[in-house]
Amino acid sequence: MKNHSLWRFGESGYSGSNLSKYNIICPFCMENGNFETVHHEEKTKPNSSKTLNFDTLKCGNCAGYVLVFWSASEHGNIHDSLVIPQARRTESYPEHWPEEVGIYWVESRRVVEDGNWYTGASSARNALQAALRCHPDWDGNAKRSLIQEIDDFASKGHLPPIMKEWSNEVRLLGNISSHPIPGRDSIEPKDVYDIM
Known part of the structure; x- marks a missing residue:
């Protein structure tokens, strides 16, 4: 099995170095981007500015919670995230697509x-x-x-x-x-x- 380090996470994904809450869909009510951060933990890579973030978000519509693992790229203006649980319904496509x-x-x-x-x-x-x-x-x-x-x-x-x-x-x-x-x-x- 290949070793895929978590420190590589976030080296591609969305524009910007901060979490794009507006891209997160609540899995309980399908509300888009209406979240507040209620808890935050992070782990920083030794000898680097690379940080892995672990956030708990609360939906402003239904008060449901999601866990978000996210990180910005080490040398750029990009970030990526994983949301648990994920919304079970796809609502939109990337804006740059025809x-x-x-x-x-x-x-x-x-x-x-x-x-x-x-x-x-x-x-x-x-x-x-x-x-x-x-x-x-x-x-x-x-x-x-x-x-x-x-x-x-x-x-x-x-x-x-x-x-x-x-x-x-x-x-x-x-x-x-x-x-x-x-x-x-x-x-x-x-x-x-x-x-x-």
Whole structure:
């Protein structure tokens, strides 16, 4: 097993070096960003300014509590966080995404959260295709198959090999759902979680 040090946590994530409470959704009432810090502990890395933070937050709407583990990057203006318990419902997509991609992504996350693996795989496939078609280099040919679009973007250098492989996994799982052949293929929950 690889050693993934907690001191690396926060080296990527959200903009800013402080906890983005506005990104946290209460798992009890689904209120977004309405929290106060009621307890804070921290651990600082020896010979460094890197600090791991352990906060207890209280929701201003329902008075529910969440535990937040978070850290800012050691040398930049970035931070990341883990919330326990997590909200069980995806409400939005990252602001910098095109709306056409975000709509399908939120839908696919929601149906997977509800345990609907086939619909989730199909929606993830739609989100992938929307992302490719939102790219400025898309040629506008909606008659081409998704595999042709993936291959085209990979040949232009827009998809590195690992992203091409992942894109094809998303495509194949979505195809099982969109084009069922009774008795042949099935979708495993783990596979759908892996592509999300």
